[in-house]
Amino acid sequence: MTTLDTTLLAEMFKMLGDPSRLRILLVIMDAPIHVGDIAERTGLTPSLVSHHLRLLRAARFVKAERQGRHMAYELHDHHITSIIQDMASHLGEEDNI
Template sequence: MNIPKDEELYRLADLFKIFGNPTRIRILSALKTHELCVCDIADLLGMTQSAISHQLRILKQMQLVKFRRDGKTVYYSLADDHVYTILSQGMEHINE
């Protein structure tokens, strides 16, 4: 049996904790199709820009989103296909 090392298990547990927050799931879902700025995400989700920025900071720290600057505007998108796959498979699983 191949059990991951403790450090890997803790990192994986931390990753899944991020998905335990509905607001972060909503943000990631909004970013599934295209990149958005904080103001667009806030409008889309009916939340304040401050609340969105706070959650995006956490998502960036966990390397689930990436960003790019265009002048003063910062655009966010999913970090890679793995994030998209985690979201898609999670939704598929709960809808079976």
């Protein structure tokens, strides 16, 4: 892995380090969803959700599809789900030391 790759990977993990962004990703894991619904389910304001979604889209964590007048957001691909699920499983493991 190159230095650039390591830097990019670290930046991706930083994206997951923000609790608000992580909550948004957890909500989006269920199904494509609109900004207002994400805001309602996370307790964040719609403007803050939109801000985080812009960052998450730029980092290719989420993608958007127009549904009428609104955009529905979903995870970019299965890798994002796997990362989150693997880390959650890791949290639940007991140390056998």
